[in-house]
Amino acid sequence: MYFPPMTHTATKTPAHPARGDARLALLDAALALVRRQGWAATSIDQLCRTAGVTKGAFFHYFESKEALGVAAAHRWTEVTTPLFENAAYHRHADPLARILGYLDFRVAIVQGPLEAFTCFAGTTVQETYAASEAIRSACGACITDHAARLEEDFEAALRKYRPRAAVTAESLALYTQTVLQGGFVLAKAKGNAGPLLDGIAHLKRYLQFLFKARSTS
Amino acid sequence: MYFPPMTHTATKTPAHPARGDARLALLDAALALVRRQGWAATSIDQLCRTAGVTKGAFFHYFESKEALGVAAAHRWTEVTTPLFENAAYHRHADPLARILGYLDFRVAIVQGPLEAFTCFAGTTVQETYAASEAIRSACGACITDHAARLEEDFEAALRKYRPRAAVTAESLALYTQTVLQGGFVLAKAKGNAGPLLDGIAHLKRYLQFLFKARSTS
DNA sequence: TGACACATACCTACCGGTTGGTATGTACTT
DNA sequence: AAGTACATACCAACCGGTAGGTATGTGTCA
8 A cells, every 4th residue: 555645534634633533543643653653652641632532542442552553554455445446547548547547646645745645555564574463464564455447457458468477466566556656765864756757758658668569469 | 775794893892992992882772773773673772781881982072972873874884885895706807797786696695683784874864864854864875885886787787778768877786785685675675585586686686677678688 | 101081872760741541420311 | 230441540661862971992282
């Protein structure tokens, strides 16, 4: 997973969310704070302050910080999935056009500060892969599930264009995520989105090389 | 920067390093611990315990945890630079062969646990880019400087093969790092090095497409 | 050659604040 | 009346950082 809206479904986290909204407020606070500061640097107190609830509410819904992390990963999938599902690029009849459209969509949502378009799952898993198997696998599933949607289009593109190279749809879908995640890291290191945009451009060229090698062009 | 030896120059960090070695012991402890646990999860106390020194020694050499982070980034460059500089792939006369050799070398050092071949700079900058400009720029320099060596080979390859596509040596060098960093993230998310190895294979194919398009093949 | 001056390289003990987590109480909803 | 959804108050452990001491040099001059 990857991109995100910084504005949550509940539009704006209120000072005191209505009864029943504390869980969602905490989850959305987690997505926002962790993307900016990382997992370990985000404390439960800060989460509660941002969400406008107390620690009692936190431990009412989550039995530990780790449990919150797992739930936040699920929430991340929940919030990003419709974003990509409703995007216009799915309308293309050609599977390769859909994939390239996905990449263009990625470029289009690169706006605002870095924490507005980087990935919760990628950030979190870097810190927790050795410490928490539960969080690791939840974040891993975020990325794998997101790649799985692309995989279908790659499958179709492979059938249609039959490139010379022996590549699998799964490997290509994962590679797109590799480039995106790496782009996020480089963007953070450089302080701007340039490397991410460049990375996507290189990836598009690779896919064109790969598929157009025997296509109609 | 990226790969690393987990075994330090001072072979093994002793329980109590000899007088004068505390600084290096702390730095090497930082590289090891941060790559496994992340930056924020690594405390000064734990650093001192691992290095076999006390807090007094820590603050004798570093005025803050942030200062240690900056120094560790420099140490990271110091320890990885000779590793790549002494590698055999530099012997190739053809610049493209050197680049492909670099990637093969990357594959060759993917061994042991994840924290043994992932990147200190990439891990650290993900957590600190918003919180510490000093650490961010130090880690950014790690990656940029490492890419700069590759850039020379790309420059030569570009001159020699003159590919049709309008790409710069800098952009290509940065893209290799993007793929590597992204590979590290996916490897952590999946729990194995597969995505990293696959990513490198895709990158090699891209470069071959790009340069062989007008080459002798 | 020795002794004094001084710097470097640490170590022990401690500080206020924050951490993740708990125990208990209360108000609202059904 | 009872369960759900919180809030309040609290805790031991740990956090980054400081204060003040000591052990081990090293340079200087008689």
